[in-house]
Amino acid sequence: MNLDTPSSPHIHSGINITGIMVRVCLALVPAIIAYTWFFGWGLCINILIAVGTALCAEALMLRIRQRPIAPFLADGSAVLTGVLLAFCLPPFSPWWITVMGTAFAIIVAKQLYGGLGYNPFNPAMVGYVMLLISFPLEMTQWVPPNIVNQLQIGFLDTLNIIFTGSFPYSLNIDALSMATPLDTVKTELGLNLTVSEIMRGNAIFGDFGGVGWEWVGNWVLLGGVWLIYKRIITWHIPLAVMGSLFVISFFFFMLDPDTYASPMFHLFSGATLLAAFFIATDPVSASTTPRGRIFYGIGIGILIYVIRTWGSYPDGVAFAVLLMNMAAPTIDYYTQPRVFGYKKGNTNENPRRGQN
Amino acid sequence: MRRLFQFHGGVHLKEHKKDAMSQPVQAARMPKQLVLPLQQHIGAPAEAIVTAGDKVSKGQLIARPGSAISAPVHASSSGTVAAISEHPVSHPSHLNAPCIIIDTDGEDRWCTDRHPVANYHELPPEKIREHIRDAGIVGMGGAGFPAHIKLNPDDHVVDTLILNGAECEPYITCDEMLLRERALEVIAGLRIMRYALQAKRCIIGIENNKAVAFHVLQEQVRNTGADFIEVIQVPTVYPTGGEKQLIRVLTGKEVPAGGLPLDIGVVCHNVGTAYAVYRAIELAEPLISRYVTIAGSVAHARNLEVLIGTPVIDLIEECGGNRNTLSRVILGGPMMGTALHNVTAPVTKTTNCILVNSTVGDVPLPSRDKHAMPCIRCGNCAIACPIDLLPQQLYWYARAKDFDKVQDYHLFDCIECGCCDYVCPSQIPLVHYFRYAKTEIWAQQHEKTLADIARERHQFREQRLERDKREKQERHKKKRAALKPAGNAASKEDEAKKAAIQAAMDRAKTKRESNGIEPKNTQSLTAEQQQKINEADARRAELKNSPTNKQDVQRDLLQDNNP
Numbered sequence: 001m002n003l004d005t006p007s008s009p010h011i012h013s014g015i016n017i018t019g020i021m022v023r024v025c026l027a028l029v030p031a032i033i034a035y036t037w038f039f040g041w042g043l044c045i046n047i048l049i050a051v052g053t054a055l056c057a058e059a060l061m062l063r064i065r066q067r068p069i070a071p072f073l074a075d076g077s078a079v080l081t082g083v084l085l086a087f088c089l090p091p092f093s094p095w096w097i098t099v100m101g102t103a104f105a106i107i108v109a110k111q112l113y114g115g116l117g118y119n120p121f122n123p124a125m126v127g128y129v130m131l132l133i134s135f136p137l138e139m140t141q142w143v144p145p146n147i148v149n150q151l152q153i154g155f156l157d158t159l160n161i162i163f164t165g166s167f168p169y170s171l172n173i174d175a176l177s178m179a180t181p182l183d184t185v186k187t188e189l190g191l192n193l194t195v196s197e198i199m200r201g202n203a204i205f206g207d208f209g210g211v212g213w214e215w216v217g218n219w220v221l222l223g224g225v226w227l228i229y230k231r232i233i234t235w236h237i238p239l240a241v242m243g244s245l246f247v248i249s250f251f252f253f254m255l256d257p258d259t260y261a262s263p264m265f266h267l268f269s270g271a272t273l274l275a276a277f278f279i280a281t282d283p284v285s286a287s288t289t290p291r292g293r294i295f296y297g298i299g300i301g302i303l304i305y306v307i308r309t310w311g312s313y314p315d316g317v318a319f320a321v322l323l324m325n326m327a328a329p330t331i332d333y334y335t336q337p338r339v340f341g342y343k344k345g346n347t348n349e350n351p352r353r354g355q356n
Numbered sequence: 357m358r359r360l361f362q363f364h365g366g367v368h369l370k371e372h373k374k375d376a377m378s379q380p381v382q383a384a385r386m387p388k389q390l391v392l393p394l395q396q397h398i399g400a401p402a403e404a405i406v407t408a409g410d411k412v413s414k415g416q417l418i419a420r421p422g423s424a425i426s427a428p429v430h431a432s433s434s435g436t437v438a439a440i441s442e443h444p445v446s447h448p449s450h451l452n453a454p455c456i457i458i459d460t461d462g463e464d465r466w467c468t469d470r471h472p473v474a475n476y477h478e479l480p481p482e483k484i485r486e487h488i489r490d491a492g493i494v495g496m497g498g499a500g501f502p503a504h505i506k507l508n509p510d511d512h513v514v515d516t517l518i519l520n521g522a523e524c525e526p527y528i529t530c531d532e533m534l535l536r537e538r539a540l541e542v543i544a545g546l547r548i549m550r551y552a553l554q555a556k557r558c559i560i561g562i563e564n565n566k567a568v569a570f571h572v573l574q575e576q577v578r579n580t581g582a583d584f585i586e587v588i589q590v591p592t593v594y595p596t597g598g599e600k601q602l603i604r605v606l607t608g609k610e611v612p613a614g615g616l617p618l619d620i621g622v623v624c625h626n627v628g629t630a631y632a633v634y635r636a637i638e639l640a641e642p643l644i645s646r647y648v649t650i651a652g653s654v655a656h657a658r659n660l661e662v663l664i665g666t667p668v669i670d671l672i673e674e675c676g677g678n679r680n681t682l683s684r685v686i687l688g689g690p691m692m693g694t695a696l697h698n699v700t701a702p703v704t705k706t707t708n709c710i711l712v713n714s715t716v717g718d719v720p721l722p723s724r725d726k727h728a729m730p731c732i733r734c735g736n737c738a739i740a741c742p743i744d745l746l747p748q749q750l751y752w753y754a755r756a757k758d759f760d761k762v763q764d765y766h767l768f769d770c771i772e773c774g775c776c777d778y779v780c781p782s783q784i785p786l787v788h789y790f791r792y793a794k795t796e797i798w799a800q801q802h803e804k805t806l807a808d809i810a811r812e813r814h815q816f817r818e819q820r821l822e823r824d825k826r827e828k829q830e831r832h833k834k835k836r837a838a839l840k841p842a843g844n845a846a847s848k849e850d851e852a853k854k855a856a857i858q859a860a861m862d863r864a865k866t867k868r869e870s871n872g873i874e875p876k877n878t879q880s881l882t883a884e885q886q887q888k889i890n891e892a893d894a895r896r897a898e899l900k901n902s903p904t905n906k907q908d909v910q911r912d913l914l915q916d917n918n919p
Binding site (some may be wrong): 003004005007008010011012013014015016017019020071075077103115116117179181211234283286289290293302332336337338339340341342 | 363364367448450526600604610612613614615655668682683684685686690691692693694695696697698699700711713721722723724726727729730731732733734736738739742743744745746748749765766769772773777778779780781782783785786787791860
């Protein structure tokens with residue numbers, strides 16, 4: 001009789017990393033559909049390219065590092081990195097932009113630091129920032145919402161644009177592309193226009209943010225709430241990011257509504273909601289104590305606003321997340337919860353040290 | 357309605373409790389052999405007072421407490437002591453432990469020397485505690501701390517005596533069955549305990565998934581008219597049955613870290629212990645049997661009243677388990693129980709459940725994956741931790757063997773409940789790491805203690821040698837100092853000696869000088885030889901006087917010497 005004698009506990013909830021990553025990807029599906037509705041097939045193709053690249057890069061690095069390949073490919077973390085990065089890229093980005101960004105994210109930001117669980121920075125954001133700094137032109141070629149529907153740019157046309165750069169109807173990207181709402185506000189504020197003038201004079205603005213962008217934001221929000229409901233993420237980081245961004249933008253908006261955009265505009269523009277629910281909540285690089293997560297989220301919210309308002313980039317989400325990634329270990333150290341049976345604020349004094 | 361409190365974290369587990377409660381509790385079959393470990397409790401092991409071949413009767417004392425914190429062992433049935441030897445027991449180390457092995461005779465004959473306490477109120481609390489100690493009662497919820505010590509309030513005032521009927525682990529139903537079937541006895545035991553502790557009030561805490569037991573108990577409490585006893589339902593969250601957690605839920609107080617419940621005026625006992633106390637005081641029956649749940653991959657999951665010392669395999673087979681297909685047998689619940697390496701190990705005073713896993717049919721336990729993934733710092737463990745620790749940090753430092761840091765993160769406050777492990781998406785055996793770190797630290801501390809003792813001894817020896825040397829020197833000095841005043845007489849003597857020596861030497865000198873050179877080989881010569889010598893001497897004198905060259909002298913001498 002050969003009895004199995006593992007250490008207790010002898011039962012497990014059955015949750016695993018793959019399950020978490022798959023649920024996060026699922027939560028993005030409604031937003032991806034909305035995005036595709038407004039901006040065409042570009043995102044879907046980019047996701048396929050990015051995920052393919054991510055898996056190849058991951059497998060290659062695991063092989064070089066002599067780690068088991070199958071379990072780490074199956075964990076879904078590389079897939080999620082690909083999806084998130086693709087979500088941040090302009091929909092008609094040339095294929096090599098996506099490939100380079102993803103490969104950099106996986107190889108440098110993730111695997112060189114030790115792979116899953118060991119990367120101090122969010123890989124998708126590292127990839128994005130690398131692209132933003134190296135290829136500023138390609139990274140700002142956004143298209144206005146609904147243009148794909150008006151011009152009837154189909155799936156094959158999109159494929160053609162991404163892989164060969166040739167547009168139908170002998171259009172080109174320069175003719176098609178236009179600034180994002182955040183970019184527009186930033187540029188035109190520089191031209192001494194007031195926020196309300198900018199918003200009135202431009203068709204890309206909707207109720208809160210940009211037309212189309214708002215709807216993508218709504219679905220991102222919904223997916224994020226579902227993740228909280230499913231206990232994949234906790235409420236701390238998303239609420240702290242949105243709350244702090246709202247408070248700081250509300251403060252300046254009240255100070256001078258002509259110079260500073262409204263809080264709702266900030267919440268529903270750019271990558272705020274994606275960052276709040278999907279990027280800042282990446283467990284590996286985020287803060288891990290409950291109180292720490294609140295500070296971490298507040299830091300991101302404030303940095304987003306600061307970079308958007310006074311920095312040179314129209315959106316600051318990636319930088320904000322990376323900067324707070326750096327601060328996460330320190331935040332964790334100073335936000336340890338009060339342990340059961342200890343007096344408040346007395347956690348570091350440890351009567352049980354060296355006992356028993 | 358009493359206000360209840362919450363503790364941080366915890367997990368909701370699937371209960372699996374219905375099967376084993378479908379039939380009433382019966383006595384288990386009498387085993388052929390009883391195996392009674394000398395250590396079934398926290399503290400020093402008991403010392404056997406019987407030898408192989410002795411006849412013993414049921415309830416007879418066979419091992420007495422080894423120290424103040426210890427518990428005696430009694431024969432669970434009548435028979436003959438077969439041996440006192442090492443036998444497999446339930447222990448994570450898989451080591452055997454000394455046990456008294458009794459071949460039962462099937463008569464189940466009680467020993468005659470028993471004295472029930474007719475009215476415990478007439479005895480002082482110390483006497484009650486003595487009775488409880490002599491009955492070998494230990495905490496029956498799993499920890500096995502000698503009950504008489506936990507029933508001693510010392511100089512504390514006990515406000516609340518809590519009876520723990522939470523039983524939060526899946527599969528285990530022995531306490532619930534006990535409350536259903538023996539509520540009256542449990543309440544009687546509780547009253548004795550209250551008397552021993554002089555506690556003001558009592559609370560019986562039951563998880564709200566045990567409706568039947570709750571109602572039975574509530575009714576019995578009402579019948580006895582004991583208004584100082586409250587029966588309270590607590591939310592079903594694992595680990596509500598943990599002592600500190602239950603105290604927190606019922607009173608809102610936290611047992612201070614490193615302290616005892618007594619420090620906050622609370623004492624907590626298991627319901628099974630109360631039942632055992634009742635039997636010990638009112639019936640004079642020592643702790644020789646208990647309720648045990650047999651669940652999992654057996655044909656008839658159920659609760660049995662089992663004699664302490666019954667081999668686990670006997671019970672598994674009695675409930676329709678197959679000894680050939682066992683894959684994992686756990687003593688205790690699935691969250692905190694110990695997996696047995698040998699099923700001949702006995703049921704002890706603290707065994708509440710036998711959870712059987714088999715290689716065929718349904719495997720009731722969805723275990724974690726054998727291959728853990730890296731920690732992704734999701735913090736699920738910290739959310740689940742009832743002590744509010746950061747298991748992800750503890751794991752990080754335990755893995756890195758940074759035993760200082762791991763203590764900074766309160767490793768020794770961990771109660772090993774397994775919640776963190778249960779919710780870990782990377783399926784890391786976290787509790788295993790924490791146990792490892794704890795034992796490493798204990799080992800290091802043990803070594804340090806030994807080293808300290810050795811160093812102390814060495815230093816003491818050095819000091820002693822140094823002291824001896826100093827004392828010797830001082831002794832000599834003293835002796836010399838003591839001799840000094842008598843010095844004049846001594847020097848006179850010396851001088852006399854010296855003078856005598858000098859005189860002898862002088863005498864020898866004058867003698868030598870007067871005799872001149874006196875070679876010894878010329879002392880006894882013949883006349884002829886003497887004459888020759890004289891002649892030679894004369895020549896030598898002659899030569900000395902006449903100045904001739906040396907060569908001639910030599911030649912002459914040669915001639916002389918070669919006759």
